[in-house]
Amino acid sequence: MATLLTIVLMAGVTYLTRIGGYVVLRNRVLxxxxxxVMEAAPGCVLxxxxxxxxxxxxxxxxxxxxxxFVAAMRLSMLPxxxxxxxxxxxxxxxxx
Amino acid sequence: MNSISLVxxxxxxxxxxxxxxxxNQIARPTLYGCVDTITIGSLTGSGGREVSLxxxxxxxxxxxxxxxxxxxxxxxxxxxxxxxxxxLGTIPYALVLGxxxxxxxxxxxxxxxxTGLNFAGGSEFAAIQLWTSPPHIALIVAITxxxxxxxxxxxxxxxxxxxxxxxxxxxxxxFFLCDESWALGLADAKQRAAAGITPAFSPRYYxxxxxxMxxxxxxxxxxxxxxxxxxxxxxxxxFDMAFPAVFLVLMRGMWKGVAAARPWLVSxxxxxxxxxxxxxxxxxxxxxxxxxLAAWLMAGEA
Numbered sequence: 001m002a003t004l005l006t007i008v009l010m011a012g013v014t015y016l017t018r019i020g021g022y023v024v025l026r027n028r029v030l031x032x033x034x035x036x037v038m039e040a041a042p043g044c045v046l047x048x049x050x051x052x053x054x055x056x057x058x059x060x061x062x063x064x065x066x067x068x069f070v071a072a073m074r075l076s077m078l079p080x081x082x083x084x085x086x087x088x089x090x091x092x093x094x095x096x
Numbered sequence: 097m098n099s100i101s102l103v104x105x106x107x108x109x110x111x112x113x114x115x116x117x118x119x120n121q122i123a124r125p126t127l128y129g130c131v132d133t134i135t136i137g138s139l140t141g142s143g144g145r146e147v148s149l150x151x152x153x154x155x156x157x158x159x160x161x162x163x164x165x166x167x168x169x170x171x172x173x174x175x176x177x178x179x180x181x182x183x184l185g186t187i188p189y190a191l192v193l194g195x196x197x198x199x200x201x202x203x204x205x206x207x208x209x210x211t212g213l214n215f216a217g218g219s220e221f222a223a224i225q226l227w228t229s230p231p232h233i234a235l236i237v238a239i240t241x242x243x244x245x246x247x248x249x250x251x252x253x254x255x256x257x258x259x260x261x262x263x264x265x266x267x268x269x270x271f272f273l274c275d276e277s278w279a280l281g282l283a284d285a286k287q288r289a290a291a292g293i294t295p296a297f298s299p300r301y302y303x304x305x306x307x308x309m310x311x312x313x314x315x316x317x318x319x320x321x322x323x324x325x326x327x328x329x330x331x332x333x334x335f336d337m338a339f340p341a342v343f344l345v346l347m348r349g350m351w352k353g354v355a356a357a358r359p360w361l362v363s364x365x366x367x368x369x370x371x372x373x374x375x376x377x378x379x380x381x382x383x384x385x386x387x388x389l390a391a392w393l394m395a396g397e398a
Contacts, residue, residue: 002230003206009233010223010240011213017244018273021251022258022266033395038249040391041384042218043350044363045242046343048383049222051367053340064337072344078188084341088334 060095064088168300175280175304182276183312186217190313192338193220194320200227208318215310216274218346219243220317225339226380235381242384250278257285257297269299269306277306358394363387 053065068084075083190211197207202224211220219240226236250273258266281302289296351357367383374382 002233003202004209006223006231006233006236007206007210007213009237010210010219013237013241014214014216014219014244014247015271017241017247018251018270019267021248021253022255022270023251024248033392036395037388037391038245039350039352040356040359041242041245041388043347043357043360044387044391045222045239045380045384046218046347047360047364048367048380048387049225049239050340050343051364051379051383052371053337054364055368055372064334065340068337068341069344072341072348075345077342077345080345081188081192081338081341084337085334088337090334092334 058092060091061088063095064091171298171300172304175298175301175306176308177304178280178284178301179276179305179308182280183308186276186309186312187316189217189338189342190316191320191323192335193217193224194317194322195324195335196320196338197224197227197317198321198324200224201229202227202321204318204321207321208314211317212310212314214240215272215313216240216244216247217313221339221342222380232376235378239380239384247273250275254278254282254297257282257289257295260295261297261299265299269303272303272306272310274306274309276309277302280305355394359387359391362390 053061056062056065064084064087067087068080071080071083193211194204194207197210198204202210210223211217214220222239222243223236226232226239251270254273261269281297284301285297288298347360363383363386366386367379370382371379
């Protein structure tokens with residue numbers, strides 16, 4: 001029940017973000033400050049979600065994250081994910 | 097980093113060194129396509145699933161003549177075809193999301209219900225990452241809203257092209273607004289506008305791309321949820337590292353220099369500290385909000 005409610009509410013707020021720009025913003029110009037905040041928002045959320053990985057107590061995880069980080073700076077999505085998953089799996093097997 | 101700026105109806109592609117082999121990577125299957133940013137005036141749509149702009153460029157260039165005399169069904173088909181390369185990169189992640197969701201206790205019915213009703217990959221990855229049993233409803237809904245807040249900017253950028261459409265068509269169509277359908281639809285509209293075609297925005301082209309994404313996303317997240325139990329515990333294999341990998345690549349795509357990334361650092365530090373010292377999943381909200389506050393304060397300095 002809580003699961004269903006969560007899903008329906010997620011869908012509701014997501015749909016609001018989809019129509020919100022069209023309904024509210026179409027005849028307005030965002031202030032520079034509001035634009036700056038909106039532009040920073042996705043990155044702030046994403047890095048916050050994965051922040052625990054940066055303070056893991058498992059050395060294998062930290063090493064795998066470092067490898068994944070380097071890969072992410074240089075490679076596209078699929079190779080980065082494959083390297084991340086493989087390095088985490090291998091290092092946990094070897095060290096952790 | 098590569099970016100295409102859509103300014104004054106023209107399309108510029110910038111390729112700033114480094115990725116000179118980008119053209120060779122058109123077919124590369126990346127998670128959400130390759131990582132580029134789209135700049136439309138001062139608006140940036142990024143995060144969530146991203147789209148290879150070279151694909152947009154090459155696809156829309158290749159199909160432009162068809163756009164001029166295409167009928168309604170060929171417009172729809174043109175949209176589906178332009179979305180196919182993007183699907184190549186999306187499907188593996190739909191499977192991973194499905195497999196992860198079953199590890200968190202969601203059923204093979206509940207997950208496609210989520211991906212079908214919510215249909216916003218970035219927020220679904222975040223939600224599954226934070227999922228507990230029972231789920232922390234307020235937190236997950238708030239994070240969903242924050243992750244998807246970019247839709248406000250995307251909708252605002254699209255709004256000028258939707259003026260000729262009745263609202264009874266716009267509101268259902270906006271349900272299918274995602275990074276890919278938005279990027280494809282908007283790039284196509286800009287190009288048609290430049291070619292003097294009116295109306296510039298092709299709703300059937302947009303819906304072709306959007307429905308292709310939708311069916312693939314819901315179908316393959318469901319498949320991942322069904323196959324997930326066969327994969328066993330994903331942590332053992334390191335599949336959980338897919339999340340940092342995905343998010344880091346997405347963030348590289350949003351990179352606009354050190355100054356613009358300072359709010360991210362604030363978010364990272366605050367989220368990590370809250371995670372270490374405060375029980376529960378509040379680190380996400382604390383990290384995100386402190387980053388937004390930093391962005392707001394920094395914008396005031398400039």
